[in-house]
Amino acid sequence: MKKLLLFLIFSFVILNANEKIPYKLAKIKASHVAHNFHKLMKSNAQQKFKEGGTLLAAQFCTDNAVKLTKEFNNKLEKGISLKRISLKNRNSNSYPKEDEINILKALDLLEKSSVYLPKIIQMVDKDIFKVYFPATMSGKSCKKCHGLKKDIDLKVLKLFKDKYPKDKAMNFKSGQVRGAVVVTVKIKD
């Protein structure tokens, strides 16, 4: 009991100390936002997989990913925003900006070195930070829509071809970096 109490006090002190350092506060806030976004996308996709397999899930993503992301952003606290980026993007709007390209390339290099991929905090301005959460090809589900082209269901493939004529988001292997979720946080003084 005493140990638990000490641990709680210690955690509280650490957390409070972290909150006073701008980039650490940005990381804490961004992690919370990214976690909620992940939960939202995952629950929607899982539901559609259950109702109608990969095709329905793919249809849902093509029709709603942008809308869901916009709605999610609208609910965020002022000064915080979230987006998804990828060097081999499916949605043409997901191509990274210049400063983001190197970070995605660095994540690719790190992945090839078999390290646990870190969250990356980039300082954009003294009070603005971008926090990168690597999105990796985890589990089997990603492959159904981003794996080897020859293994993707033909109807799903046609859907992607119609909606994203310049789709580059196929032929990914397990564990590879598919892109990143980027949360931008402006810290108020």
Ligand code: HEC
């Ligand atoms: C049912 C099909 C489907 C599955 C499964 C799927 N995706 Fe996607 N993914 C899509 C579609 C469609 C888009 C484009 C959505 C849009 O218009 O923004 C997309 C976009 C993305 C993007 C945004 C960048 C871009 O290329 O436009 C990332 C990152 C991503 N997917 C990662 C993943 C990861 C990681 C997994 C596994 C955990 C996964 N996806 C599983 C269909 C899928």
